[in-house]
Amino acid sequence: MALIPATILTGFLGSGKTTLLKRVLSEAHGQKIAVIENEFGEENIDNDILVADTNEQVIQMSNGCVCCTIREDLRSTLSDLAAKKRKGELDFERVVIETTGLADPGPVAQTFFMDDEIAEAYLLDSILTLVDAKHGEQQLDTRQEARRQVGFADQIFVSKTDLCEPAAVDALAHRIKHMNPRAPQRRVHFGEVPIAEVFDLKGFNLNAKLEIDPAFLEEGHGGHDHHDHDHHDHDHEHGEHCDHPHHHHHDDDVKSFVFRSDKAFHPARLEDFLGAIVQVYGPKMLRYKGVLFMKGSDRKVIFQGVHQLMGSDLGPKWAPGEKKGSKMVFIGIDLPRDVLLQGLEQCLV
């Protein structure tokens, strides 16, 4: 049986992975694509954002990050998918794994080489990395995950250049080129990219990966980092603070929490509250998004933001009989959870 091509889609929180994937899925006429969605935090909002027509199988992997806590889940999900395809129970031609924005692509890529069963069923086609032109410099300065995502990329897409001065975009492109001279770069506007630049790149070159991380294929690498993104106070869990790439403490200071309610939001109140919150806490708000139940609207409102920049779109109509309600996820550093949750309660009708 032919190997199933697999693509790993990475990029820091809010860099535009889902936007690009949504675009690709709606453009991939005739191609059947299985998507493995991994989200940081307990709520999978992207499910509501991605188009879910019959050509795609979207498999959710929440409550952990594929690069560490739920890496075994990734292996078994890939194994199940391949078995179902073999038996004719599922029909798809390729797999795309959208990682969390905090994932280290190394351990995710390793899954395709460490396990014989996976290696015999799949061919890792490429690692695609999105870089947010607006926030990229800062993310690369402060987050090791962001640097590793660039380092491991076979192809880099720079998003949100529309929000930046051309000189700033050029400087970022130069920096990325320096970090990863091998990967071609392309600027993408809201995920608009020819499908030929996304699939069948045959970009994954094991030798290049080994240069980045000599321990890349060592047994057990990454697999014993059982840390939990929602877990507090575990900086000292491993009893060491070295910069060794195996100990990617990407969750040390990043926490997430969820707001849920069955009541509708009062649109103006919510807008005022969020506007004020991002003024104060924007720099610490790495990512927030939600599906909202708004008073006076028969459609879902998809709301999301990165730092101070936020926006909303009208989503699909609430289906007849569907229980209306809102859910929002906030991912950030030292966010005042109670202030946010109580403030949001005040915005309900």
Ligand SMILES: Nc1nc2c(ncn2[C@@H]2O[C@H](COP(=O)(O)OP(=O)(O)OP(=O)(O)O)[C@@H](O)[C@H]2O)c(=O)[nH]1
């Ligand atoms: N201005 C602008 N905004 C963009 C562009 N691409 C994506 N966005 C917006 O950036 C926000 C984040 O995009 P997503 O595609 O959800 O990012 P993501 O990487 O999937 O986010 P996480 O999975 O939460 O890490 C959304 O509001 C997008 O509409 C772009 O090229 N320009």
